[in-house]
Amino acid sequence: MPLSPKLSADQLEANLADIAPRYTEQQASVESSRCLFCFDAPCITACPTGIDIPAFIKKIMTGNVTGAARTILSANILGASCARVCPTEVLCEGACVLLDRDSDPIKIGRLQRYATDHVYENEIQVLRAATKKSGKRVAVIGGGPAGLGCAAEVAQLGHDVVIFERKPNAGGLNTYGIAYYKMKPEISLEEVELVKSLGVEFRCGVEVGRDVTRADLDGFDAIFIGIGLGDGQRLRIPGEELPEVVEALDFIEQIHTEPLHRVPVGARVAVLGCGNTAIDAATQARRLGAAEVVVIYRRGERDMSAYAFEYDLAKQDGASFLFHHAPVEVLGHDGHVTGLRLVQTRFNASGALEQIGGSEFTEPFDMVIKAVGQQKQSDWLAQLFPELEMNRNGTMKRDFDTGQTSLRKVYAGGDCANGGREVVNAVGEGKKAARGIHRFFGETEAIGPIQPSRWGVAPGPYGSGFDAPIRVPDLEAKYEQLSPASHPAPATSALTSMNQE
């Protein structure tokens, strides 16, 4: 049977309402005054964009909410969306020292949203376009979080930027792929406007490789690749082509591009895979009115890549989980999905996953959502930049501190470079690449040394704190003394810290 919408517009509005509504002024005041204002706080270290979190929280406490937003947005141009979509439990809030004292970390994400909402809603411009221009031009391929992070920083450093975006709107997964109850697409589009206000030029609906050639790109002084990941992985089982077998990201995109009451969903939905996207799909399917949602994962509960709090959310929403089962066929009738043939799996003595012979059975479903990961865009890259050196896993080789690839003027960041991580990692990597590009242009030091008092954070592809101010100069010497091996000197434009991923 074809899929159909299940609930009324009102019901859907309620079901998909903000899961963490904005703090009131009173809530923000109470929560912000709990912050200890740590020196060199671990939350900053844990933030891939290195936001000075205690500073912005202090500002909220004093009533300087605009200043708080300035602190946030100058470190992370997508501060408003990160406030909503960051897995703060494993980032800033997971590092909060209060966890160790009272088991109750500061609600940093909620406070960040409070501050950024304030400036967006009141149309307060806290960042300014550069007044001094270098005349250099940077092409940014992909208008998602990495591209926006890079473009905003490059523009503020005084260079011209053009973003090439394939979709009608920029923002990437922030616009099209976030669980609706976490963030509405309007927030992402407002952030795109903020980047525009810094002087960044957007060319949307443009496909690089088709509408824009390599020769066009070579006309720019530097290029940033932030194209994200490609199509979903294929299941390679019979019946995969049936119309009710959908990609999780396509399903979520539909929720963002169509009125909620027109988004079709099954009555009994199977979600394949158990990452955070699978959870997003499962919870949204439930909230759209699916009577039953079963998340099917070929490995065990402990092996899933979804965060514990996301797993809890799906369970609260009534999704059930079927571990150690894999689909072997999508069953259909009259061209529509009717169920799945499943097989039990187990880890054998050598730790490899194997199917258990004779354990096959069928389960009725009318919709199958695939959330088994996305492919790398290696083909696209090979076509456009055949000389790029690649890692075996299909990502580009790059300098982690600068984002520079094996091509001097080509930089990369975000999912296409790190293999797929959080929005905030993409923004951070875009920002680092912008600093790398700035220095490539022969400008003054753009990449500070790793803040010495943050030597706990090893430099790496997703690390943070690279350009936070050094507040205690003499720590540097001590740091060199204490752990000389663990930190390379600040990277130069040569690929000193090129690593294999």
Added chain:
Amino acid sequence: MADLSTDFAGIKSPNPFWIASGPPANTAYQAHRAFEAGWGGVVWKTIGDPIRNVSSRYSSIDYGNMRMVGLNNIELISDRSPETNFREIAEVKKRWPNHAVIASLMVDTRENWHDFVRRSADCGADGIELNFGCPHGMCERGMGSAVGQNPDVAATIIGWVMEAATIPVIAKLTPNITDITAAARAAKRSGANAISLINTINSITQVNLDNFVPEPFVGGLSSHGGYCGPAVKPIALNMVQSCASDPEVRLPISGIGGITTWRDAAEFVALGATTVQVCTAVMHYGFRIVEDMIDGLNDYLDGKGFENLDELRGRAVDTVRKWETLDLNYKRIAEIDYGKCIGCNLCYIACEDGAHQAIALVDPAGYGLGPGRVPNKPVPEIKEEECVGCNLCSLVCPVHDCITMVSVENGLERLAWADYQTRLAAGDATAFAPHP
């Protein structure tokens, strides 16, 4: 159970906790409620010629989530007639014969003082408190702190009062004076039976940054208000100790100023107070707070093996001395319990920027860090040779008992500044070298 009953200059009460003269002690209704809750005494809101108050009277300062850390007010004395007040005191005394009811008075002429003192005794009050302290409004009319700030004037008025007094007289002192003991001595020499302190402190709590009128806002203007609440406790303790240690005072003291808990009360008693008076905490939380005060003080005394308050009274008075008597060779340093350290590094930055640069941030390897401590973050380490034992790190540390100050045996003999000066003069000592 320790005995909390109190004899204050002949005024008896079941416990040392009295409601201070102020808004909670305005009516018989409130006095009944206070005694029902467990308070030992009530000092009536000051009685005098009826006044007229302004609307908008209190203002406060908050700190973080804590409301009303300090409160100020521009409310005057009782706005009810003396007849009503004395009649209600009589009613209250009738119902609560074993509790203390004190009439607080503020009038101007000798005749009026005589009249009000007699009426206080006639209505059955256990004592009289002379309000020489209000720093707002009444002082402009030559009363309140205008009296308390001039010891000779205060002495004269106390003399008038004593001419007519048949019940104990307490002089309530203002802190808005350079030396509180001058006022206390004046009370002593003019025959007062006791003193109470402190009254409120001149203050402006906050300025409205839109209309530029401080709070409390009264039709476009404001006025200096009397400051009280937890924030003033240190000032009050200092003044109570000054009076308690002055051999020329030697009067029973009723301690007032920021008392909110049994612990505050015990500190006042240890510094020489016989009773304590509470106003702001009641204005904040109601009369019920006394339950914890009684309970807590009782348990504390029991824990110490003290049978009554006399055993606690004044125990800390004599440990407060002139600076020149302190041992220059005494040394303490900070010690960090790494099992409790949460890694906020506030101790580090406080010492580095705000004090003596005696804490380093070092590699955490080898330190037994607390269970949830963020790994690999540098940990603070006391540079023992640099630490002057100033206490700042232990004060900023947000974890109980994580940083403690420990005494260090350095083998040096006790040497106070005064002794040192004597020895220098005698040629027995060489001058200290300045700190490098």
